[in-house]
Amino acid sequence: MRTADLFDPSRVPVAGRDALDILLIEDDLGDALLVQEFLDEGELDAQLVVARSFAEARGFLGPGGPGFHCVLVDLSLPDANGLDMLREVLRLAPHTAVLVLTGLNDAQVGVAAVGAGAQDYLVKQEVEPPLLTRAVRYAIERKRADESERELGEARLLSSENNRLARGLLPVPQLDDVLLRHHTRYSPGRRRALLGGDFYDTIQTPDGAVHLMIGDVSGHGPDEASLGVRLRMAWRTLVLAGQRGEALLVTLDRVLTLERWTEEIFTTLCMVTVHPDRRHATMYRAGHPRPLLFSGSGVRAMPEEACGPAIGLFTDGEWPAAEIELPDSWGLMLYTDGLIEGRVGHGSRRLDTEGLVDLAAQALRRGMTGQDLIDALVADAEDLNGGVLTDDLAILLLAG
Structure with a gap:
Protein backbone atom coordinates (compact mmCIF):
# COMPACT_ATOMS: atom_id res chain seq x y z
CA MET A 1 0.00 0.00 0.00
CA ARG A 2 1.32 3.43 -0.90
CA THR A 3 1.65 6.13 1.74
CA ALA A 4 -0.62 8.38 -0.28
CA ASP A 5 -3.34 5.71 -0.18
CA LEU A 6 -3.23 5.49 3.60
CA PHE A 7 -3.72 9.23 4.03
CA ASP A 8 -6.23 9.65 1.21
CA PRO A 9 -9.28 11.52 2.68
CA SER A 10 -11.56 9.58 0.32
CA ARG A 11 -10.78 6.34 2.20
CA VAL A 12 -14.00 6.32 4.18
CA PRO A 13 -16.27 3.41 5.21
CA VAL A 14 -18.46 2.03 2.45
CA ALA A 15 -22.01 0.95 3.36
CA GLY A 16 -22.73 -2.74 2.96
CA ARG A 17 -19.13 -3.96 3.46
CA ASP A 18 -18.50 -6.81 5.89
CA ALA A 19 -15.02 -5.54 6.80
CA LEU A 20 -14.40 -3.57 9.97
CA ASP A 21 -13.95 0.18 9.50
CA ILE A 22 -11.30 1.63 11.80
CA LEU A 23 -10.30 5.26 12.29
CA LEU A 24 -6.73 5.90 13.44
CA ILE A 25 -6.07 9.37 14.89
CA GLU A 26 -2.28 9.55 14.52
CA ASP A 27 0.07 12.26 13.23
CA ASP A 28 3.16 10.05 12.95
CA LEU A 29 3.49 8.53 9.47
CA GLY A 30 5.65 5.63 10.64
CA ASP A 31 3.22 4.63 13.39
CA ALA A 32 0.28 4.82 10.98
CA LEU A 33 2.03 2.53 8.47
CA LEU A 34 2.93 0.14 11.26
CA VAL A 35 -0.71 -0.10 12.43
CA GLN A 36 -1.79 -0.86 8.84
CA GLU A 37 0.92 -3.53 8.56
CA PHE A 38 -0.08 -5.13 11.87
CA LEU A 39 -3.73 -5.26 10.85
CA ASP A 40 -2.77 -6.95 7.59
CA GLU A 41 -0.50 -9.46 9.32
CA GLY A 42 -3.15 -10.17 11.93
CA GLU A 43 -5.52 -11.18 9.13
CA LEU A 44 -8.15 -8.73 10.33
CA ASP A 45 -10.51 -7.82 7.50
CA ALA A 46 -10.44 -4.09 8.09
CA GLN A 47 -10.14 -0.79 6.28
CA LEU A 48 -8.02 1.78 8.06
CA VAL A 49 -8.73 5.49 7.71
CA VAL A 50 -6.13 7.88 9.16
CA ALA A 51 -6.75 11.35 10.57
CA ARG A 52 -3.46 13.24 10.99
CA SER A 53 -4.88 15.79 13.45
CA PHE A 54 -7.75 16.11 15.84
CA ALA A 55 -9.32 18.75 13.59
CA GLU A 56 -9.35 16.20 10.75
CA ALA A 57 -10.74 13.54 13.08
CA ARG A 58 -13.66 15.81 13.96
CA GLY A 59 -14.68 15.78 10.31
CA PHE A 60 -14.84 11.99 10.37
CA LEU A 61 -16.60 11.69 13.73
CA GLY A 62 -18.96 14.65 13.67
CA PRO A 63 -22.62 14.59 12.59
CA GLY A 64 -23.07 13.19 9.12
CA GLY A 65 -19.61 11.57 9.10
CA PRO A 66 -19.02 7.93 8.14
CA GLY A 67 -19.55 5.29 10.78
CA PHE A 68 -16.66 3.36 12.29
CA HIS A 69 -16.51 0.14 14.30
CA CYS A 70 -13.44 1.24 16.24
CA VAL A 71 -11.34 4.37 16.80
CA LEU A 72 -7.63 4.14 17.68
CA VAL A 73 -6.50 7.35 19.40
CA ASP A 74 -2.98 8.63 19.99
CA LEU A 75 -3.31 10.98 22.95
CA SER A 76 -0.40 13.16 21.79
CA LEU A 77 -1.31 15.25 18.76
CA PRO A 78 -0.10 18.69 17.70
CA ASP A 79 -3.53 20.28 18.04
CA ALA A 80 -4.91 18.29 21.01
CA ASN A 81 -3.76 15.82 23.63
CA GLY A 82 -4.61 14.06 26.83
CA LEU A 83 -7.86 12.97 28.41
CA ASP A 84 -9.75 16.09 27.34
CA MET A 85 -9.25 15.06 23.71
CA LEU A 86 -10.34 11.50 24.52
CA ARG A 87 -13.52 12.74 26.16
CA GLU A 88 -14.29 14.76 23.04
CA VAL A 89 -13.77 11.65 20.87
CA LEU A 90 -16.13 9.71 23.13
CA ARG A 91 -18.67 12.50 22.87
CA LEU A 92 -18.46 12.59 19.09
CA ALA A 93 -18.59 8.78 18.75
CA PRO A 94 -20.68 7.58 21.71
CA HIS A 95 -21.55 4.21 20.12
CA THR A 96 -18.08 3.36 18.77
CA ALA A 97 -15.37 1.28 20.45
CA VAL A 98 -12.34 3.41 21.37
CA LEU A 99 -8.78 2.13 21.90
CA VAL A 100 -6.09 4.46 23.23
CA LEU A 101 -2.46 4.30 22.01
CA THR A 102 0.14 5.47 24.55
CA GLY A 103 3.91 5.61 24.86
CA LEU A 104 5.85 3.33 27.17
CA ASN A 105 6.08 6.00 29.85
CA ASP A 106 2.36 6.84 29.69
CA ALA A 107 0.84 3.58 30.95
CA GLN A 108 -0.89 5.42 33.79
CA VAL A 109 -2.50 7.69 31.22
CA GLY A 110 -3.83 4.57 29.52
CA VAL A 111 -5.40 3.39 32.76
CA ALA A 112 -6.98 6.79 33.24
CA ALA A 113 -8.26 6.64 29.65
CA VAL A 114 -10.11 3.41 30.36
CA GLY A 115 -11.58 5.05 33.43
CA ALA A 116 -12.75 7.92 31.24
CA GLY A 117 -14.63 5.56 28.91
CA ALA A 118 -12.20 3.95 26.46
CA GLN A 119 -12.57 0.19 25.99
CA ASP A 120 -8.82 -0.50 26.38
CA TYR A 121 -5.35 0.97 25.87
CA LEU A 122 -2.23 -0.26 24.08
CA VAL A 123 1.39 0.70 24.66
CA LYS A 124 2.86 1.44 21.24
CA GLN A 125 6.22 -0.19 21.92
CA GLU A 126 4.53 -3.45 22.94
CA VAL A 127 2.01 -3.77 20.09
CA GLU A 128 2.29 -6.81 17.83
CA PRO A 129 -0.07 -8.03 15.08
CA PRO A 130 -1.92 -10.67 17.17
CA LEU A 131 -2.22 -8.27 20.13
CA LEU A 132 -3.59 -5.43 17.99
CA THR A 133 -6.15 -7.52 16.12
CA ARG A 134 -7.30 -9.20 19.33
CA ALA A 135 -7.56 -5.85 21.13
CA VAL A 136 -9.63 -4.37 18.28
CA ARG A 137 -12.02 -7.35 18.25
CA TYR A 138 -12.38 -7.37 22.04
CA ALA A 139 -12.94 -3.61 22.16
CA ILE A 140 -15.73 -3.84 19.57
CA GLU A 141 -17.42 -6.74 21.36
CA ARG A 142 -17.03 -5.03 24.74
CA LYS A 143 -18.60 -1.87 23.34
CA ARG A 144 -21.49 -3.90 21.92
CA ALA A 145 -21.99 -5.53 25.32
CA ASP A 146 -21.89 -2.12 27.02
CA GLU A 147 -24.43 -0.75 24.53
CA SER A 148 -26.71 -3.76 25.07
CA GLU A 149 -26.47 -3.32 28.83
CA ARG A 150 -27.18 0.40 28.49
CA GLU A 151 -30.21 -0.24 26.26
CA LEU A 152 -31.45 -2.89 28.68
CA GLY A 153 -31.08 -0.46 31.57
CA GLU A 154 -32.95 2.22 29.64
CA ALA A 155 -35.68 -0.27 28.77
CA ARG A 156 -36.02 -1.26 32.43
CA LEU A 157 -36.16 2.38 33.48
CA LEU A 158 -38.74 3.13 30.80
CA SER A 159 -40.79 0.11 31.86
CA SER A 160 -40.65 1.23 35.48
CA GLU A 161 -41.69 4.75 34.53
CA ASN A 162 -44.50 3.42 32.34
CA ASN A 163 -45.75 1.23 35.17
CA ARG A 164 -45.81 4.20 37.52
CA LEU A 165 -47.56 6.23 34.84
CA ALA A 166 -50.14 3.51 34.29
CA ARG A 167 -50.83 3.24 38.01
CA GLY A 168 -51.26 6.99 38.12
CA LEU A 169 -53.68 7.00 35.19
CA LEU A 170 -55.86 4.14 36.43
CA PRO A 171 -58.65 5.39 38.71
CA VAL A 172 -58.63 5.31 42.48
CA PRO A 173 -62.26 4.76 43.51
CA GLN A 174 -63.61 7.39 45.89
CA LEU A 175 -66.02 5.40 48.02
CA ASP A 176 -66.87 6.25 51.64
CA ASP A 177 -69.69 3.75 52.27
CA VAL A 178 -68.08 0.88 54.18
CA LEU A 179 -71.11 -1.32 53.54
CA LEU A 180 -70.38 -1.38 49.80
CA ARG A 181 -67.83 -3.75 48.27
CA HIS A 182 -65.94 -2.62 45.18
CA HIS A 183 -63.97 -4.94 42.86
CA THR A 184 -62.32 -4.37 39.47
CA ARG A 185 -60.25 -6.09 36.85
CA TYR A 186 -58.40 -4.41 34.01
CA SER A 187 -56.21 -5.81 31.23
CA PRO A 188 -55.24 -4.18 27.91
CA GLY A 189 -55.49 -6.37 24.85
CA ARG A 190 -52.24 -5.19 23.25
CA ARG A 191 -49.23 -7.32 24.15
CA ARG A 192 -46.99 -5.66 26.76
CA ALA A 193 -49.29 -2.65 26.89
CA LEU A 194 -50.10 -1.06 30.23
CA LEU A 195 -53.25 0.80 29.26
CA GLY A 196 -55.96 0.08 26.74
CA GLY A 197 -58.90 1.97 25.33
CA ASP A 198 -61.22 0.69 28.09
CA PHE A 199 -61.73 2.85 31.17
CA TYR A 200 -63.84 2.94 34.32
CA ASP A 201 -64.38 4.97 37.48
CA THR A 202 -66.33 5.07 40.73
CA ILE A 203 -67.02 8.09 42.91
CA GLN A 204 -69.35 8.83 45.82
CA THR A 205 -70.73 12.37 46.00
CA PRO A 206 -71.54 14.29 49.23
CA ASP A 207 -75.25 13.41 48.93
CA GLY A 208 -74.36 9.72 49.42
CA ALA A 209 -75.03 8.65 45.83
CA VAL A 210 -72.44 6.35 44.21
CA HIS A 211 -71.69 6.90 40.54
CA LEU A 212 -70.23 4.12 38.40
CA MET A 213 -68.98 4.41 34.85
CA ILE A 214 -67.31 2.14 32.32
CA GLY A 215 -66.38 2.92 28.71
CA ASP A 216 -64.65 1.59 25.62
CA VAL A 217 -62.92 3.76 23.00
CA SER A 218 -63.01 2.24 19.51
CA GLY A 219 -59.55 1.01 18.53
CA HIS A 220 -56.67 -0.61 20.38
CA GLY A 221 -53.63 1.68 20.44
CA PRO A 222 -51.88 4.13 22.76
CA ASP A 223 -53.89 7.02 21.30
CA GLU A 224 -57.11 5.24 22.28
CA ALA A 225 -55.72 4.60 25.76
CA SER A 226 -54.88 8.29 26.13
CA LEU A 227 -58.35 9.30 24.99
CA GLY A 228 -59.92 6.86 27.45
CA VAL A 229 -58.01 8.46 30.32
CA ARG A 230 -59.13 11.94 29.25
CA LEU A 231 -62.77 10.87 29.03
CA ARG A 232 -62.62 9.22 32.46
CA MET A 233 -61.15 12.35 34.03
CA VAL A 239 -69.93 14.42 38.26
CA LEU A 240 -68.16 16.46 40.92
CA ALA A 241 -69.45 19.61 39.24
CA GLY A 242 -73.02 18.36 39.60
CA GLN A 243 -73.84 17.18 36.07
CA ARG A 244 -75.99 14.07 35.85
CA GLY A 245 -77.76 11.81 33.40
CA GLU A 246 -78.29 12.74 29.77
CA ALA A 247 -76.82 16.22 30.22
CA LEU A 248 -73.56 14.65 31.36
CA LEU A 249 -73.50 12.39 28.29
CA VAL A 250 -74.12 15.37 26.01
CA THR A 251 -71.12 17.14 27.53
CA LEU A 252 -68.95 14.00 27.26
CA ASP A 253 -69.98 13.69 23.63
CA ARG A 254 -68.73 17.22 23.10
CA VAL A 255 -65.46 16.46 24.90
CA LEU A 256 -64.93 13.42 22.70
CA THR A 257 -65.47 15.33 19.47
CA LEU A 258 -62.94 17.95 20.60
CA GLU A 259 -60.30 15.46 21.76
CA ARG A 260 -60.42 12.79 19.06
CA TRP A 261 -58.05 12.88 16.08
CA THR A 262 -60.51 11.54 13.49
CA GLU A 263 -64.29 11.59 13.12
CA GLU A 264 -64.40 7.77 12.99
CA ILE A 265 -63.54 7.50 16.71
CA PHE A 266 -66.48 6.76 19.00
CA THR A 267 -66.92 5.46 22.54
CA THR A 268 -69.47 3.18 24.15
CA LEU A 269 -70.33 4.01 27.74
CA CYS A 270 -72.46 2.82 30.61
CA MET A 271 -73.00 4.80 33.80
CA VAL A 272 -75.06 3.95 36.84
CA THR A 273 -75.99 6.05 39.85
CA VAL A 274 -76.84 4.09 42.99
CA HIS A 275 -79.06 6.34 45.06
CA PRO A 276 -78.39 7.03 48.76
CA ASP A 277 -81.14 4.60 49.87
CA ARG A 278 -79.20 1.76 48.13
CA ARG A 279 -82.52 0.35 46.89
CA HIS A 280 -82.71 2.24 43.62
CA ALA A 281 -80.34 3.01 40.77
CA THR A 282 -80.50 4.92 37.49
CA MET A 283 -78.68 3.64 34.44
CA TYR A 284 -77.69 5.29 31.15
CA ARG A 285 -76.20 3.31 28.29
CA ALA A 286 -74.53 4.70 25.19
CA GLY A 287 -74.19 1.70 22.91
CA HIS A 288 -72.57 -0.31 25.70
CA PRO A 289 -73.19 -3.95 26.79
CA ARG A 290 -75.88 -4.46 29.42
CA PRO A 291 -74.71 -4.70 33.04
CA LEU A 292 -75.52 -7.76 35.16
CA LEU A 293 -77.60 -7.54 38.34
CA PHE A 294 -76.86 -10.15 41.01
CA SER A 295 -79.36 -10.93 43.75
CA GLY A 296 -80.18 -13.69 46.16
CA SER A 297 -82.26 -15.37 43.46
CA GLY A 298 -79.55 -15.41 40.78
CA VAL A 299 -78.31 -13.11 38.04
CA ARG A 300 -79.87 -11.34 35.09
CA ALA A 301 -78.89 -8.78 32.48
CA MET A 302 -80.39 -5.30 32.50
CA PRO A 303 -83.11 -4.55 29.90
CA GLU A 304 -82.03 -3.96 26.31
CA GLU A 305 -84.52 -1.21 25.52
CA ALA A 306 -83.11 1.73 27.48
CA CYS A 307 -80.06 2.50 25.35
CA GLY A 308 -78.83 5.37 23.19
CA PRO A 309 -76.03 5.51 20.60
CA ALA A 310 -72.34 5.48 21.39
CA ILE A 311 -71.03 8.98 21.98
CA GLY A 312 -69.25 10.53 19.05
CA LEU A 313 -71.59 9.06 16.43
CA PHE A 314 -74.38 11.65 16.14
CA THR A 315 -74.73 15.33 16.93
CA ASP A 316 -78.26 14.87 18.30
CA GLY A 317 -78.02 11.63 20.24
CA GLU A 318 -80.53 10.87 22.99
CA TRP A 319 -79.94 8.62 25.97
CA PRO A 320 -82.99 7.42 27.93
CA ALA A 321 -82.74 6.55 31.61
CA ALA A 322 -83.52 3.10 33.02
CA GLU A 323 -84.65 2.88 36.64
CA ILE A 324 -83.45 -0.18 38.55
CA GLU A 325 -84.89 -1.55 41.79
CA LEU A 326 -82.21 -3.16 43.91
CA PRO A 327 -82.98 -6.12 46.19
CA ASP A 328 -81.85 -6.39 49.80
CA SER A 329 -78.58 -7.98 48.72
CA TRP A 330 -77.35 -7.01 45.30
CA GLY A 331 -74.37 -6.68 42.99
CA LEU A 332 -74.02 -4.60 39.82
CA MET A 333 -71.38 -5.67 37.33
CA LEU A 334 -70.35 -3.35 34.49
CA TYR A 335 -67.95 -4.68 31.86
CA THR A 336 -66.60 -3.97 28.39
CA ASP A 337 -67.20 -6.12 25.33
CA GLY A 338 -63.74 -7.69 25.63
CA LEU A 339 -65.34 -10.08 28.11
CA ILE A 340 -68.15 -11.25 25.84
CA GLU A 341 -66.63 -11.17 22.36
CA GLY A 342 -64.52 -14.29 22.84
CA ARG A 343 -65.51 -17.33 20.82
CA VAL A 344 -67.35 -20.35 22.14
CA GLY A 345 -65.51 -23.42 20.84
CA HIS A 346 -64.05 -23.57 17.34
CA GLY A 347 -67.00 -21.99 15.55
CA SER A 348 -67.88 -18.37 14.96
CA ARG A 349 -70.34 -18.08 17.85
CA ARG A 350 -69.47 -15.48 20.48
CA LEU A 351 -70.09 -15.69 24.20
CA ASP A 352 -72.32 -12.57 24.18
CA THR A 353 -74.36 -11.29 27.13
CA GLU A 354 -76.59 -14.36 27.38
CA GLY A 355 -73.57 -16.63 27.60
CA LEU A 356 -72.05 -14.40 30.27
CA VAL A 357 -75.25 -14.66 32.32
CA ASP A 358 -74.96 -18.47 32.14
CA LEU A 359 -71.32 -18.35 33.25
CA ALA A 360 -72.23 -16.02 36.11
CA ALA A 361 -75.01 -18.35 37.25
CA GLN A 362 -72.59 -21.27 37.27
CA ALA A 363 -70.05 -19.24 39.24
CA LEU A 364 -72.72 -18.33 41.81
CA ARG A 365 -73.58 -21.99 42.24
CA ARG A 366 -69.90 -22.62 42.96
CA GLY A 367 -70.09 -20.00 45.72
CA MET A 368 -68.07 -17.34 43.91
CA THR A 369 -68.44 -13.72 45.04
CA GLY A 370 -66.52 -10.47 44.77
CA GLN A 371 -63.09 -10.64 43.13
CA ASP A 372 -63.28 -14.44 42.94
CA LEU A 373 -66.44 -14.09 40.87
CA ILE A 374 -64.77 -11.68 38.42
CA ASP A 375 -61.69 -13.89 38.07
CA ALA A 376 -63.85 -16.98 37.56
CA LEU A 377 -65.83 -15.30 34.78
CA VAL A 378 -62.66 -14.28 32.94
CA ALA A 379 -61.16 -17.75 33.35
CA ASP A 380 -64.33 -19.45 32.10
CA ALA A 381 -64.57 -17.09 29.12
CA GLU A 382 -60.94 -17.84 28.23
CA ASP A 383 -61.56 -21.59 28.48
CA LEU A 384 -64.47 -21.29 26.03
CA ASN A 385 -62.35 -19.08 23.77
CA GLY A 386 -59.52 -21.61 23.73
CA GLY A 387 -57.00 -19.05 24.98
CA VAL A 388 -56.61 -15.59 26.46
CA LEU A 389 -59.07 -12.90 25.45
CA THR A 390 -57.34 -10.56 23.00
CA ASP A 391 -59.45 -7.42 23.35
CA ASP A 392 -59.11 -4.75 26.05
CA LEU A 393 -61.01 -5.83 29.15
CA ALA A 394 -62.43 -3.90 32.10
CA ILE A 395 -64.83 -5.14 34.78
CA LEU A 396 -66.33 -3.21 37.68
CA LEU A 397 -68.41 -4.91 40.37
CA LEU A 398 -70.19 -2.99 43.15
CA ALA A 399 -72.08 -4.99 45.76
CA GLY A 400 -74.32 -3.84 48.59
Missing part, protein backbone atom coordinates in the same frame (compact mmCIF):
# COMPACT_ATOMS: atom_id res chain seq x y z
CA ALA A 234 -63.72 14.51 32.27
CA TRP A 235 -66.52 12.26 33.56
CA ARG A 236 -65.29 12.48 37.16
CA THR A 237 -64.93 16.25 36.90
CA LEU A 238 -68.44 16.62 35.51
